Amino acid sequence: MIELPLHQLASYLGWFPQASAGQTALVEHVMATRRGHLWADRADGPRAIAVGCGGYLVLSGDPEALGPSAMAPLAGQYVLAPSRFLPALSSGLERVTPWERMVYVRRAQPLSPRPPRGVTVRRLVDTDARALALLGSDSAWIHASWGGATGISGSGHAWGAFLKGRLLAVACTYFLGSRYEDLAVVTAPDHRREQLALSCVVALCADVEARGRKASWTCSRHNRASRLLAWNAGFRLEREYVHYATGSMSTGSLTGSRLVA
Numbered sequence: 001m002i003e004l005p006l007h008q009l010a011s012y013l014g015w016f017p018q019a020s021a022g023q024t025a026l027v028e029h030v031m032a033t034r035r036g037h038l039w040a041d042r043a044d045g046p047r048a049i050a051v052g053c054g055g056y057l058v059l060s061g062d063p064e065a066l067g068p069s070a071m072a073p074l075a076g077q078y079v080l081a082p083s084r085f086l087p088a089l090s091s092g093l094e095r096v097t098p099w100e101r102m103v104y105v106r107r108a109q110p111l112s113p114r115p116p117r118g119v120t121v122r123r124l125v126d127t128d129a130r131a132l133a134l135l136g137s138d139s140a141w142i143h144a145s146w147g148g149a150t151g152i153s154g155s156g157h158a159w160g161a162f163l164k165g166r167l168l169a170v171a172c173t174y175f176l177g178s179r180y181e182d183l184a185v186v187t188a189p190d191h192r193r194e195q196l197a198l199s200c201v202v203a204l205c206a207d208v209e210a211r212g213r214k215a216s217w218t219c220s221r222h223n224r225a226s227r228l229l230a231w232n233a234g235f236r237l238e239r240e241y242v243h244y245a246t247g248s249m250s251t252g253s254l255t256g257s258r259l260v261a
Contacts, residue, residue, distance in 0.1 A: 001039040001050060001070045006030065009038050012049050015060040018178065021216035021238055022103035023080050025177030026058050026145075027051045032176050033155075035147045039073045041065040052077060054145030054174065056243075059085055068092035071249050080243040095247030100221040104235035105180070105214060106205055111232045113199040120162045121199045123207070124170065128160065129153040131167040135188060142186045145174050157181070159203040161196040171200035173208070180216045181208045185229070201233045 009031050016027040030036035036053030040046035041061075048061035050073055057074060059081035066085070071092035078099070079089065089096045115121065124132065132149040135142075146152035158172035171185040183204060185197045208215040217235045219226035 001041055001048070001066070001073050002043060003073070004038045004040055004043065006034050006036070006038055009051065012038075012046075015049050016051070016058060019180070020177070021105050021180040021214070022182055022218045022241070023056055023078075023101070023175070023243060024058065025175040025180050025182050025216070026053050026056055026080075028177040029053060029145065029175040032178075033146065035145060035151065037073065041070060050074065055141065056080070056145075063088040066092070068249075075246055075249050077246050078243050079246055080241070086244075089244065089246065093246045093249060095245070097245045098242045099245055100240065100242055102219055102221050102227065102240050103238045104217040104219075104230045105238045106216070106234045107236045108234040110202045110205070110234040111198065113195040113202055115161060115195050115199045116163070118163055119168070119196065119199070121159060121203050122162070123156065123203075124153045124158040124160050124172075126150070126154040128167065131162075131165070132158075132160070132170060135167060135170070135186065139186045139188075142170060142172060142174075142184055146172075157204075157207075159200045159207065161200055168194075169196035169200050171197065171204045173204070177213070180214050181211075182216045182218055183208075197229055198232055201229065205233065 017024045030051055030053050039050040041048045047065035050057055050059045057077040057079045063085045066088045068091055129149040143149050143152040152158050152172050158170055160170040161168045168191040169187040173181040174184040175182040185201055187197045205215045217230040
């Protein structure tokens with residue numbers, strides 16, 4: 001596939017679900033923030049379109065347009081695609097593993113969080129980028145959809161729990177849709193089970209609702225801790241779906257001319 005300029009995404013919005021909760025909000029996020037990538041099988045009259053951001057990708061169109069050598073942008077991603085794409089994905093990638101996912105929408109009142117004494121929960125600002133980066137490389141995924149710690153800190157879409165200047169937990173809008181904001185949260189390993197994640201999520205949800213949108217939550221069916229946090233924060237199940245964790249390109253697909261990702 002070839003990468004297209006992001007300003008062309010507006011021409012292909014009709015290829016994807018609009019104003020929906022969960023991973024499908026990715027396309028609207030890329031449109032709104034200009035963070036991410038747009039790929040097509042060809043520049044003029046494309047038959048297959050992929051939009052990616054933060055390690056996730058949404059695919060639409062005709063799978064017949066995707067030969068094995070077109071798989072570079074789809075490798076090492078969490079791919080949401082109609083089942084008709086599975087033969088093409090399986091032929092061009094070393095691994096295509098289905099992951100059962102659950103989408104929740106906030107509909108109920110949350111539990112009242114009780115963070116430890118001295119903890120302040122507030123919206124992140126530009127100057128918090130360093131504190132966010134200090135959470136460590138294992139937590140870097142939390143700001144991937146905003147292009148890094150600086151991007152999310154200055155976005156107005158993240159709330160953190162601070163103790164004596166140290167950021168202990170942060171919740172953010174991972175995908176910013178037109179109707180839904182899909183949320184994510186991470187907590188420093190040595191400060192889990194202190195209701196910090198719940199405190200940040202509840203504060204962020206109030207912010208989302210003040211913007212006139214609804215908060216959604218997406219997690220693996222097998223992530224019991226995430227599902228429990230969602231429930232305690234007032235989220236209720238909306239639907240279930242499957243996306244695919246992909247591996248590297250298969251050896252056979254690497255032959256031929258140089259690929260443009």
